[in-house]
Amino acid sequence: MYESLLLILVGVVVIAYGIDFILGQFDDPREPRRIRPKIRVPIIGHILGVLHYGFNYYEVLSQDADAEIFALGILNFKVYITRGSRIRQLVQKCKTLSFTPFLKIPADVISSDAHALFDGVLLESFSHRTKEALTPGPHLDVQNLRMGQQILLHVTEMLREDHVDLFEWAKHSIVQATAAGLYGAHHPFRDRKVENALWTWEEYRPSHMLGTDFLRTGYKARDTVFEAFREYFQRIPDDASFLVQQRQKVMREGGIAEEDTYKIQATLSNAAYPNTVPTLFWTIFEIYSRPQLLDDIRQELHDNAVSRASEKGTNEFVLDVAALQTACPVLLSTYQETQRTRHAQVAWRMVTEDTLLDGHVLKKGNYLQIPVRPTHESREVWGPRAAAFDPYRFVPGKNKPKIAPSSFMPWGSPPHLCPARQFASAEILIAAALLVLRVQLTPVGGRRGGGGWEQPALRSGTPALPRPRRDIRAKVTPREGARGNWSVVIGRAKARISLASG
Ligand code: HEM
Structure with missing residues (x-):
């Protein structure tokens, strides 16, 4: 029994490293170089890094990077990170590097x-x-x-x-x-229950992005805030x-x-x-x-x-x-x-x-x-x-x-x-x-x-x-x-x- 479990575990790890390696081979050589996760786990290593270090993760990574711009890869998806003020200034002039898509409301929130x-x-x-x-x-x-x-x-x-x-x-x-x-x-937050729900929703927002709010605590809190806003907006x-x-x-x-x-x-x-x-x-x-x-x-x-x-x-x-x-x-x-x-x-x-x-x-x-x-x-x-x-x-x-x-x-x-x-x-x-x-x-x-x-x-x-x-x-x-x-x-x-x- 334990031997089978161990075999499965080894298999999963080998496959995960294999996927990571193969995907790396498809990178365009002109793209910023991928950097290895701080927590050495294939595929989800960077996700664990962000959860562990918070926003400091990028700083922790940039200490290992010798380039002004590098990439953090999760399967096929990449986040490029730049720490140099020279590149930051070039980014300002690029219309194809846009903030506007982040203003979109996630599909699970509205119709x-x-x-x-x-x-x-x-x-x-x-x-x-x-x-x-x-x-x-x-x-x-x-x-x-x-x-x-x-x-x-x-x-x-x-x-x-x-x-x-x-x-x-x-x-x-x-x-x-x-x-x-x-x-x-x-305003909708006069009720302490709604104010508390706001903070619970906020706490669960990273889980909502990762789809890991399995007990739906954050979603319920969000619904409480939405309900208060529905009432408020019925008669502004x-x-x-x-x-x-x-x-x-x-x-x-x-x-x-x-x-x-x-x-x-x-x-x-x-x-x-x-x-x-x-x-x-x-x-x-x-x-x-x-x-x-x-x-x-x-x-x-x-x-x-x-x-x-x-x-x-x-x-x-x-x-x-x-x-x-x-x-x-x-x-x-x-x-x-x-x-x-x-x-x-x-x-x-x-x-x-x-x-x-x-x-x-x-x-x-x-x-x-x-x-x-x-x-x-x-x-x-x-x-x-x-x-x-x-x-x-x-x-x-x-x-x-x-x-x-x-x-x-x-x-x-x-x-x-x-x-x-x-x-x-x-x-x-x-x-x-x-x-x-x-x-x-x-x-x-x-x-x-x-x-x-x-x-x-x-x-x-x-x-x-x-x-x-x-x-x-x-x-x-x-x-x-x-x-x-x-x-x-x-x-x-x-x-x-x-x-x-x-
Ligand atoms: C100290 C408090 C605050 C800080 C540090 C802050 C910081 C930021 C940052 C960094 C962004 C994203 C810009 C980017 O990444 O390019 C942003 C966007 C935004 N913030 Fe604030 N913010 C603060 C308070 C507020 C408040 C009180 C409101 C509303 C009354 C607000 C409304 C917005 C909106 C609507 C956006 C989206 C941008 C847009 O619609 O163009 N922020 N904020």
């Missing part, structure tokens, strides 16, 4: 009719309207105000508690504030953002059935929350763990973005969002340095035609990946102190190296950047500013030094930004001198944050 329709001109137009609606202007100002007022509520609520679990707080506050901005006061409230209304309009005009439109609207959740939450968490961590920086940012905010009046013995504070966006360079720099040092994602492109790139042939149907880390850590780009966290790095000044916008990649690789970068940045700046101004946070159980803020161990997995394995629990103390009523105003209209990515 086959909608899947066929939501392509080509309609998809381009959907993406274009998304970008327009999120560009600084009156519509985004209204969306920002709703979002900012919601964050204010969460900071005020935090002050009623003795302690806070910081990551959990960021998760809940960002979902509620983003959703208030996008969908108005009666007047305070829904211009963005949401425009996206609905384009889909209706394009002939997408109502039943499919709300599912497509719901997939915005996969872009909107998972990156904003850890970015806010780490920004808070980086600021509070540096007492001098915390003081500098408080001073900068008081000097440039906060006004204070006293009425009948009560302090009235106003945070001016436009001033926060444009006149607080140290906070903006710290936030961007957090992104530079923490982001681990990759930008994806699909090869839509056989393409010649720097003497290599990339075959149609395969993917190209541009990992962010090699660029964000490059001494050539960021100078000799590239490895250090320098909160003042992005503060404009003389004698600072000029950074090309394309070298700062948390929002993707040009020409395709996250259309919501102004909105998401405003959200993180508002949340960080209100916390810094109003709350003293002291980690519970931390050692001395750095105010007790210790770098937490990180969760493994594949997100673009790492998450802490255990949350940071902090004691909440209201700041003296910041007690009173707070409000958030937009201030000057159409303000634009000067992001390093453009």
Whole structure:
């Protein structure tokens, strides 16, 4: 019995290695060279590598590669990976290396009719309207105000508690504030059950791509979110953002059935929350763990973005969002340095035609990946102190190296950047500013030094930004001198944050 099992096992392994070897023989010699998986298992070795190392896998592999571009093969399918900034710049000019196919909604999410329709001109137009609606202007100002007022509520609520679990707080506050901005006061995530379902769906998304959610936990969670969106979209409230209304309009005009439109609207959740939450968490961590920086940012905010009046013995504070966006360079720099040092994602492109790139042939149907880390850590780009966290790095000044916008990649690789970068940045700046101004946070159980803020161990997995394995629990103390009523105003209209990515 055991001998037969052993024989079968040996047979499977030999066949697997055989298939790998034979497929390798059909590679075009001009294609980037295949690299062996880190976990030496034939066929599925790279899949195991991605699951084990997350986005760091590409970095781990690139340490073994001596070429600027190499290929990771799973049977006949290949992902080309480039780590060189020279090739990255060539990619920008290639129309046949496209991001647009990734905007398509997977066939198992919507009907086959909608899947066929939501392509080509309609998809381009959907993406274009998304970008327009999120560009600084009156519509985004209204969306920002709703979002900012919601964050204010969460900071005020935090002050009623003795302690806070910081990551959990960021998760809940960002979902509620983003959703208030996008969908108005009666948004689909007001119900905690729907908010929790969002995160379960998010956790299972890699399994959905690999088809391994056998217990259907992630699919059930997704259905809960879809159901909430169905209810919401049956009667879109007047305070829904211009963005949401425009996206609905384009889909209706394009002939997408109502039943499919709300599912497509719901997939915005996969872009909107998972990156904003850890970015806010780490920004808070980086600021509070540096007492001098915390003081500098408080001073900068008081000097440039906060006004204070006293009425009948009560302090009235106003945070001016436009001033926060444009006149607080140290906070903006710290936030961007957090992104530079923490982001681990990759930008994806699909090869839509056989393409010649720097003497290599990339075959149609395969993917190209541009990992962010090699660029964000490059001494050539960021100078000799590239490895250090320098909160003042992005503060404009003389004698600072000029950074090309394309070298700062948390929002993707040009020409395709996250259309919501102004909105998401405003959200993180508002949340960080209100916390810094109003709350003293002291980690519970931390050692001395750095105010007790210790770098937490990180969760493994594949997100673009790492998450802490255990949350940071902090004691909440209201700041003296910041007690009173707070409000958030937009201030000057159409303000634009000067992001390093453009
Ligand atoms: C810190 C937070 C965020 C980060 C770091 C981020 C980053 C990204 C990245 C890297 C891409 C892909 C671009 C590429 O690979 O070329 C992307 C796409 C996208 N993001 Fe964001 N994003 C964030 C927040 C948001 C939010 C809050 C929303 C919605 C309100 C949003 C909406 C989108 C959309 C719709 C796309 C698809 C691109 C398109 O339609 O053209 N993102 N984002």
